[in-house]
Amino acid sequence: MDPSDPSTNDPRRRAPLVLTTQLVIAASFGIPAFLSFCFLRTQWADLYAARTLHHPNLPPLPKSFFGWIPALYKITEDQVLEHAGLDAFVFLGFFSMAIKLLAVCTFFAVTVISPIRWHYTGLYDGDGSLSVIHRTRLTIIGHASVDGDMNSNDESVVTDPEQYDTYLWCYVIFAWVFTAVTGYFLLRQTHHIVRVRQAYLGSQSSITDRTIRLSGVPVELRSEEALKEHIETLGIGEVRSITICRQWKELDNLMDRRRKMLRKVELAWTEYFGDDGVKRSPRASLPVSSLPPSSAFQMTDDSATPLLNGENTHVELPNVISGTPPVGRRRPLLRAGFLGIFGNIVDKIDYYTAKLEKLDQQIKLSRHKEYKATPVAFVTMDSVASAQMAAQAVLDPQAYHLIAHNAPAPHDVIWPNLYKSKFERLVRQWFVTIIIAIATVPLALCVSFLAAFLEKDSIAKFWPALSNVLEKSDLLNALVTGFLPTFLFTLLNILVPFIFNGLSTIQGYISHGDVELSVVGKNFFYIFVNLFLLFTVAGTASKLWAILKDTTSIAATLAQSLKSMSLFYVDLIILQGMGMIPFRLLEFGVVFKYPFKKFFSKTPRDFYNLSKPPNFNYGFFLPQPLLILIVCLSYSCMSTKILTFGLIYFILGYFTFKYQLLYSMAHTQHSTGKSWPMIFFRVCIGLIIFQITTAGTLALQKAFYLSLLLVPLPIFTLIMMYNFYEHYLPLSYFIALRSILSNEIRRQGSRTLDEERERNQVYINPNLVSPLEDPWIADENGRPINVHYD
Incomplete structure (x- = not known):
């Protein structure tokens, strides 16, 4: 590869190699993960069909290798609503809308825009340079540089304004068309969600x-x-x-201490049984009972079922530790002094049991205090x-x-946050805001560093040795400038939501649903500003400084940057869709953590928790598809490849998340579909970015008159957002009185998912009424041993 040849830096020359490399890498990740899931789905049903253990009425899926796919496709929206709730209905509805929207845009891009572009430029895609190349002579008639000036140094430059303007009219027409199509699908989905939400909530009478x-x-x-x-x-x-x-707060602290002490008691009993006498047992029904006060502590085979909320209650344990202590095994001992180093040697079981009994007495007294x-x-x-x-x-x-x-729903309430003062919650909110603002600076530097890997020229400035190596290998160049940035981008997207989830948790929200929606907002803000606008517009710190000095150049710079960044976003969508989405289906993170969690599991309660389905958090899974849709809209007139792979991403994502929400993951938060307003407004923001960048693209080509024809589009989009805010937002938060049905015409003999999971629930701090559980023990046959006080 000759570095003096300008064609070596032409993104159109290296695009096929980069695209092929990314497809191979993504396929090497995605296909084995998908095939592994198809095999393990029935082998590890406790993991990949965890919800069927608690929801036996879920639509059954065939056990054949690929037979689950058409069966999953046939599951209707009504069944999703019945078995997964409103939040899942809205989330999957967004994917369904995105598929329809991108299918229409891709159809126009393939059948109209790309043929017109090919006719006038000889290029099927308009990414990279927006050079207009004659289809027969392949002569450039207009090459715009970053500042929009024509390249007069190119000997092949000719001027043909009539053909040039004819070609650019395509951008104007389809900017209007895609805006109209996006608005149509957004409003159509809004009508559908509002109608279903009002009918669903109006037909039930849950305590919430x-x-x-x-x-x-x-x-x-x-x-x-x-x-x-x-x-x-x-x-x-x-x-x-x-x-x-x-x-x-006093009672909450006592209950927290009791939970820790209960675990110590269970660990002591497990230690007494010993590793050589403990085994994994089949399913056992383990009673959960309160601890009546007494001074004696013993084991008994009494397995009488206790009463909880007026009902006989058992907890299903898929796998519990069971066993019997070998003959002659001594009970475990410990020193009762400071840090277990000093003090008298005592029986560990008796010592921790006495502390547990003392805490129980304190809790009972605290429950009667004013x-x-x-x-x-x-x-x-x-x-x-x-x-x-x-x-x-x-x-x-x-x-x-x-x-x-x-x-919020009773089970969704975060009770300690309810009795925090308004001042304390305000301080927490400002503290989190300041932390995020401070963290933005190093994150921005990370993004600038990441952007430097996109081009060999920028690599040469901070790592000349690597640039020299890339000059000698096209494949290595494709890996470093194509795969590496998208991989690091994906890694940031995986790690940062955990930080935002922790920050939102300490912010003082009163429900887990509010925490989840807050994570959606924070995570989207991060990936949209830091990993889209900053990454695309700025690219490097020097360019960012230039933009800040001249804010009027933002539109033109965004348009030019989007063209130069198209290969990156193609690679990103391919990696996310064909590579990472199947890994979500495989729940690789859960599988990876399972051996470690199992290794540290000691007690029956630990093993029971292993079988719980992982939690589905929209704060982790919603922002990225939103960004992908915004990227696809931004490139809708420019890149057919991005539209095509974006469509594939949402199709694969729809099937993946539909399976997880119905069969393998639990969504314990409860927000009754309130994520849709967040989706609506953010898609509209993406639509405005698309309109601005299209106008900037035309302005770069000196087609100012055509650019002015796009001015009404952002205004129409803002009007649509205002219309949603005024008329649809209240319907997304409240139930209309007309939608509330009387008991006589409600569905007979059935309950909604909300009514079922809120049955017998009340608005009261659980620490005031929850039974004080016994330690969980099982004998060698897996039969429950009820450990209680006489």
Whole structure:
């Protein structure tokens, strides 16, 4: 490869090699992962069909190697709604909408845009340089540099403005067409989601739908009787129950200490049984019971089923440790002093059991104490209509008093955050905001460093030796400038959401659903700003500084950068779609961690937790598809390859996430489809970027008149966003009174998923009422041994 030859740096020359290399690498990841899943799906049913253990009514899938694919495709939206809930319905609906949108855009790109481009330029794709090459003479009639000036040094330059303008009209027409198509599918999906959401929530009467959360409760109303009387005098309905949130921190701390002590007791019993007497047993039904107070502690074969919430309850253990201590085995001992180094030697089981008994007594006393009331309360009304009227009404003439909100589901509430003061939550929010702002700087530097690997010229500036090596090998050049940046990009996308999840957790949100939506927002902001705008527009720190000095060049720079970055995004979408999506199906992270978790599992409870399905968090899985769709929209007039591979990405993603949400992963958060407004607004932002970059592309070609024809498009998009905000956003958060059906016309003999999982639940801190569990023990036959006090 001759470095003096300018063609060696032409992205169009190296594109086939880079594309082929990325396809081979992605296929080498994806195909084995997919085939492994098809084989392991039935072999490791506890992992890959974990939800079927707790939801036996799920639509069955064939056990054949590929037979599950058509069966999964035939599962309808109604079945998704029934078995996975509204959040899964909205998430998969986004993928379905993206598939239809990209299918239409790809059709036009393949049948109209690319043939026109080929006719006038000899190029099938418009990525890289937007040079216009005559189809017969292959002479350049317009080569725009970064600043938009024509390249007068090229001897082959000719001027043919008529043909040039005719070709650029294609961009104008299809910018309007794709904007209209995107708006149509967005509004169509919005209508569909709103209609289904209103019908679904209006047809049920779960405790969540009948409950509101009140903040700003004045001091004189901070008792159940006073607040109940006040609410009923407002004439919005009868109050069924009220829970005033109180300062239960002391009780929460005691329960946390008890959970840790319970584990120590179970570890002591497991140590007593010994490794040589412990084995994995078949399924066993292990009773969960409260611990009655006493001073004696013993094992017994009594397996009488305890009562929990008025029902006989057993916990299904797929695998529990069982065994019997060998004859003559001594009970484990420890020193009772500081750090287990000093003090008298005592029986470990008796020592920890005595501490557990003492904690139980403290908890029982604490449960009967009076705690200071907070200005937060849960009010359960007699009907869904009453709760919705209260949630949408102004209840008090004084500011910050009796502010009503829809309540999260009882199992979704983060109780310790409810009785944090408003000031403490505000401090936490500002603290997290500052941390994210500070972290943006090193992340931006990482992105700039990552962008430097895209071109050999930039590599030569900071690593000349590597640049010299790349000059000698086309394959190595394709790997370093093609695969390496996309791999590092993917690695950042995997690691950063965990940081945002931790930050959102400490921010003070009152429900796990709110935490999840916060992670969606933070993660999307990160990948959109740092890994799209900064990566695409800036590329390097020097170019970023140039943009900051002249902000009027943002549109033109974005347009030029998108052209030069097209190969990177093709590689990224290929790696994400064909390589990483099958790994999500395989749940590689869960499989990788399983041996380590199993190694550190010692007690029956540990082994029981191994069988729990992993949690599906939209904060981890939603932002990246949003970015992929924005990239596809941005390149819709420019790159047929990106549209095509984007379509493949969403098809593979739809099947992968549909399987996971229905069969292998549990979504314990509960936000009733509130992620759709976030999706809608962010897709609209991507649409505006597409319109701006298309206008910038035309401006770079001195086609200012054509560029002006695109000015109305961002205005129309903003109007569409405002229309959604005014008319559809309330329907995405509340239930319309007209949608609330009477009990006589509700579905007979069936419950929704929300009603089923909220059955017998109440709005009360679990630490006040949850049974004090016995240690989990099993004998050599897998039969439960109930360990309790006499």
